[in-house]
Amino acid sequence: MPEEPRENISGGEEGSVEVAFAPGETGTRAEAVVDELGELYWQKTYGGKDAFESLVRTILSQNTSDVASQPAHDALMERYGSEAQRASTTRAGSEATREGGATREDDADLVTALADAEQSELAETISSAGLYNQKSEMIVGAAERIREEYGGRDEFDAFVREGDPDEVREALLDIHGVGPKTADCVLLFAGGRGGVFPVDTHVHRIARRMGLAPADADHETVREHLEADVPGPKCGFGHTAMIQFGREYCTARKPACLDGPEACPLYDLCDRVGVDEVDETVVDPADAAAE
Secondary structure: OOOOOOOOOOOOOOOOEEOOOOOOOOOOHHHHHHHHHHHHOOOOEEOOOOHHHHHHHHHHHOOOOHHHHHHHHHHHHHHHOHHHHHHHHHHHHHHHHHOOOOOOHHHHOHHHHHHOOOHHHHHHHOHHHOOHHHHHHHHHHHHHHHHHHHOOHHHHHHHHHHOOHHHHHHHHHOOOOOOHHHHHHHHHHOOOOOOOOOOOHHHHHHHHHHOOOOOOOOHHHHHHHHHHHOOHHHHHHHHHHHHHHHHHOOOOOOOHHHHOHHHOOOHHHOOOOOEEOOOOEEOOHHHHHHO
């Protein structure tokens, strides 16, 4: 198994949950797939990330790649994050002190900073992520909603970590621009919740292609099948590993199996729905099922 990466991209340090890889006898084919993925990829810890920052990061990643969304996240944090806000607060505090006023500690709160942000300025800041006008509107709206309902970053973070998972998910989905995948990523990467298997484009394609979910299943149906068939502690790892597998082996247009059974490490566990190895053609599993 490859060495664990130096940077734990999935979770933070404080409050994180260690996920032990323990392959063995499996109860379902989906669990067997996740165990095989464990032989290919590293293990991670989950949880420990700040809930609001995780929400912002996931909104930025919608309909784009990590290559595009990461610089947008970095630019946003540089302009609106705690260090930038502290500097602004220090300047404002000096002026307030001279005028006999006082400062508010929550001026350094990312929720407050983005709720008060000028949308056009935020859009310019995150332009590398694409759809920046739409995403800036979502982020400002989410920040305003969270400040109004929870008070700020710390209170929202506590709600995500400690609240009933179903209630947290429902509350997240009620925020404009937050869909099931975004809500599940916040539950997993910030809340450290077991049994959460976010479904992105890669997971949706692979689960249906492998026959782990119906060929015509939508994202929510795929999630339901995976969460039912994969043990809770393995769901988070299964999500990140399946994405990596989709990038390296099971791509949309040319999955590795077209180069022969030996080219794909999960060949024996896959139904290859929509993949014609003889003609070397690939269609969406739903289209194959409809024929």
